[in-house]
Amino acid sequence: MTNYQFPKDFYWGSASSGPQSEGRYENDGKGDNIWDLWYKEQPELYFNTIGPEKTSQAYTHIKEDVALLKATGHNSFRTSIQWSRLIPEGRGAINPAAVKFYNELIDELLANDIEPFINLYHFDMPVVLQKEGGWENRKTIDAYVAYATACFELFGDRVKKWFTHNEPIVPVEGGYLYGFHYPHEVSFKAAVQVGYHEMLASAKAIAAYRALGKIGEIGIILNLTPSYARDENNPSDVKAAQFADGFFNRSFLDPSVLGEYPADLIDDLRSADVLPSYLVEDLEIIKNNTVDLLGINYYQPRRIQARENPHEWSVPMPEDFFETYDMPNKKINPYRGWEIYEKGIYDTLTNIRENYGNIPCYISENGMGVEDESRFIDKQGQINDDYRIEFVSEHLKYVHQAITEGSNVRGYHMWTFIDNWSWLNAYKNRYGFVSLDLENDGKRTIKKSGHWYKKVSENNGFEE
Numbered sequence: 219m220t221n222y223q224f225p226k227d228f229y230w231g232s233a234s235s236g237p238q239s240e241g242r243y244e245n246d247g248k249g250d251n252i253w254d255l256w257y258k259e260q261p262e263l264y265f266n267t268i269g270p271e272k273t274s275q276a277y278t279h280i281k282e283d284v285a286l287l288k289a290t291g292h293n294s295f296r297t298s299i300q301w302s303r304l305i306p307e308g309r310g311a312i313n314p315a316a317v318k319f320y321n322e323l324i325d326e327l328l329a330n331d332i333e334p335f336i337n338l339y340h341f342d343m344p345v346v347l348q349k350e351g352g353w354e355n356r357k358t359i360d361a362y363v364a365y366a367t368a369c370f371e372l373f374g375d376r377v378k379k380w381f382t383h384n385e386p387i388v389p390v391e392g393g394y395l396y397g398f399h400y401p402h403e404v405s406f407k408a409a410v411q412v413g414y415h416e417m418l419a420s421a422k423a424i425a426a427y428r429a430l431g432k433i434g435e436i437g438i439i440l441n442l443t444p445s446y447a448r449d450e451n452n453p454s455d456v457k458a459a460q461f462a463d464g465f466f467n468r469s470f471l472d473p474s475v476l477g478e479y480p481a482d483l484i485d486d487l488r489s490a491d492v493l494p495s496y497l498v499e500d501l502e503i504i505k506n507n508t509v510d511l512l513g514i515n516y517y518q519p520r521r522i523q524a525r526e527n528p529h530e531w532s533v534p535m536p537e538d539f540f541e542t543y544d545m546p547n548k549k550i551n552p553y554r555g556w557e558i559y560e561k562g563i564y565d566t567l568t569n570i571r572e573n574y575g576n577i578p579c580y581i582s583e584n585g586m587g588v589e590d591e592s593r594f595i596d597k598q599g600q601i602n603d604d605y606r607i608e609f610v611s612e613h614l615k616y617v618h619q620a621i622t623e624g625s626n627v628r629g630y631h632m633w634t635f636i637d638n639w640s641w642l643n644a645y646k647n648r649y650g651f652v653s654l655d656l657e658n659d660g661k662r663t664i665k666k667s668g669h670w671y672k673k674v675s676e677n678n679g680f681e682e
């Protein structure tokens with residue numbers, strides 16, 4: 219039997235986001251974001267046509283939900299401040315109802331010894347700004363920094379862990395390459411510009427935070443998806459995997475932690491004629507405003523090979539440089555289809571230790587989505603999600619190993635707390651420690667994994 223004990227003061231928790239949990243509340247002043255807009259335009263795109271207003275209604279369940287956080291062993295919890303709730307028009311007037319809500323939430327968390335980890339941008343561009351081009355438009359950066367500054371000023375006396383973005387590559391992929399986020403364009407050039415503006419916005423928000431003299435840490439949350447070459451001895455496969463790592467991971471990781479863009483990525487983007495427009499002074503801002511803390515989301519790796527055939531699309535795409543391949547005999551989550559490769563979390567943490575100055579980091583998302591989880595409900599109404607317990611514990615073992623070898627990992631947040639609404643997938647994949655019964659007034663029931671997690675947190679680890 220091995221005892222997996224974690225460092226003192228380890229953060230045990232889970233993550234969610236404002237747009238995925240709060241709900242709408244028409245009369246409380248929230249403006250529309252791109253998910254509200256897209257739902258109005260094309261509701262059929264959303265799984266079972268469930269749109270962003272149908273959430274766990276965290277907005278009206280603060281006390282009940284914080285009690286559930288306690289009951290599932292949380293000493294920390296991540297959510298986000300919805301830009302379009304706080305500043306309904308994207309810039310300008312602040313919504314007092316939003317200030318009241320976030321104040322109450324933060325105070326309730328702290329009163330229960332739960333450290334709030336607050337993220338700013340979680341895919342929720344206010345519509346007014348999207349109509350002006352969203353992240354494609356450099357002016358959005360100023361509006362974002364004003365929103366970030368408002369958050370720091372309003373809540374920074376109590377919130378000590380801030381994050382500028384969640385997964386900034388996802389709006390790039392979803393909105394400008396693969397069609398699963400608004401504005402569902404296909405333009406490699408616009409995609410690169412969007413990613414660059416998000417990155418510059420992050421650096422400027424970090425500068426604004428530090429200028430206010432707030433005592434806390436500020437970082438960014440990145441979905442670091444390790445890219446494994448099909449054949450490590452085949453230089454073409456290795457080069458293809460390097461491009462995928464550069465585009466999907468290092469395009470944010472390097473500027474956020476090291477203050478500069480990777481040279482190989484710049485060369486590749488130049489060769490495709492998609493380098494972004496920028497000002498020389500931007501690079502100084504990025505250099506001088508690296509993060510204190512890195513959040514790492516890890517779900518599954520990328521399996522990469524060199525392109526075998528010329529591309530079939532009419533416009534340049536990142537896939538000009540690589541293609542994914544279906545590795546035989548990989549372990550699969552049977553309820554979601556994604557690969558499960560636990561060692562990927564260890565490889566990612568080792569990479570951060572060896573190549574990124576062992577910057578303080580934490581696992582900010584990791585979790586197992588399951589379709590139709592109701593099939594695992596027992597007579598008492600509890601979901602017996604042993605598969606999730608196994609998923610989390612197997613990943614935690616690798617996190618533990620990385621820590622033993624010197625990685626600077628401060629915590630683990632599972633995705634997610636209460637089953638939440640997820641973009642176009644809505645409630646297709648359930649991830650929570652707590653189930654949400656949409657047919658029964660949003661009733662919450664702790665799953666078996668939630669009870670298990672409480673013990674892990676109380677013992678600061680587990681034996682197996």
Ligand code: BG6
Pocket residue numbers: 235384385441515583587633639640641643647
């Ligand atoms: C994460 C995102 O990458 O994946 C979350 O940060 C999202 O916002 C989660 O909900 C799960 O996505 P899906 O599509 O499997 O429900």
